[in-house]
Amino acid sequence: MTSNKEIDAAIIERIKKGDTHAFRQLVDKYKDVSLSLACAVLKDKAKAEDVLQDVFIKVFHKANSFKHQSAFSSWLYRIVINTSYNELKRDKNHLKLEGIHSYEPLTNERTPIQNLKEEDQKKYVVLALEKLKPDEALVLRLFYLCDMPLKEVQKVTGFTSSKIKVDLHRGRKNMEAVLKNLLGNQINDLW
Structure with missing residues (x-):
């Protein structure tokens, strides 16, 4: 049975060769958790979505720097968290209470x-x-x-x-x- 780490490693190797379909697979696989992490830091879904676009652009351009020493998800989530905290530093109005998802208020x-x-x-x-x-x-x-x-x-x-x-x-x-x-x-x- 192939592990998640091995599957991700194979996808990363395809991305390094410029395979945009492989990149799409990676985005689809990790976008929800990545968005959730960015929202946890930023408390603003719209900003988190913007950060996520930046993150995945960085990942695409820096795929060659991924060394497979740890799980791809750890590397990605570290980038998500760092980019989110950098966004907080740029935006002093980070205390919005808009949350992870826009839900109707509960009765x-x-x-x-x-x-x-x-x-x-x-x-x-x-x-x-x-x-x-x-x-x-x-x-x-x-x-x-x-x-x-x-x-x-x-x-x-x-x-x-x-x-x-x-x-x-x-x-x-x-x-x-x-x-x-x-x-x-x-x-x-x-x-």
């Missing part, structure tokens, strides 16, 4: 959590992630949504393992508090 009526569709549960989780500090949201996304081991999160973010552990702990606690505020006692049924 104040409490629906029993058991009746919530999976899509609605995801909305609550996204809303909660938007309320977290950028580093906490980023680490939670990488660790849980991207299913990265701690060492890989460390490579991607450049954070120490102790900072990652603290951000995971605080992020989980803060996320739970936000979800309790949104869902009340029904939060226990969410998990």
Whole structure:
């Protein structure tokens, strides 16, 4: 069975030879997680989409610099995070509360959590992630949504393992508090 790393390596080699179809495959494979990471840092979907365009242009032009020492996803996510933080530095108005996805506001009526569709549960989780500090949201996304081991999160973010552990702990606690505020006692049924 071919591993994800081997598949990505083969695609990268095709990109190095100028294969635009291979590049499209890579973009399609990683665009959603990359957008989510950029949104976690920028808190603005439109800016995150702009950053993502810049990121994929960089990846196409710098494909020859990828050395296959780590997973392609780690290299890509590092570029996404760095480019997003650079955008924050350029734009001092980064405190917008526009989130990862433009959802209609949820009503104040409490629906029993058991009746919530999976899509609605995801909305609550996204809303909660938007309320977290950028580093906490980023680490939670990488660790849980991207299913990265701690060492890989460390490579991607450049954070120490102790900072990652603290951000995971605080992020989980803060996320739970936000979800309790949104869902009340029904939060226990969410998990």
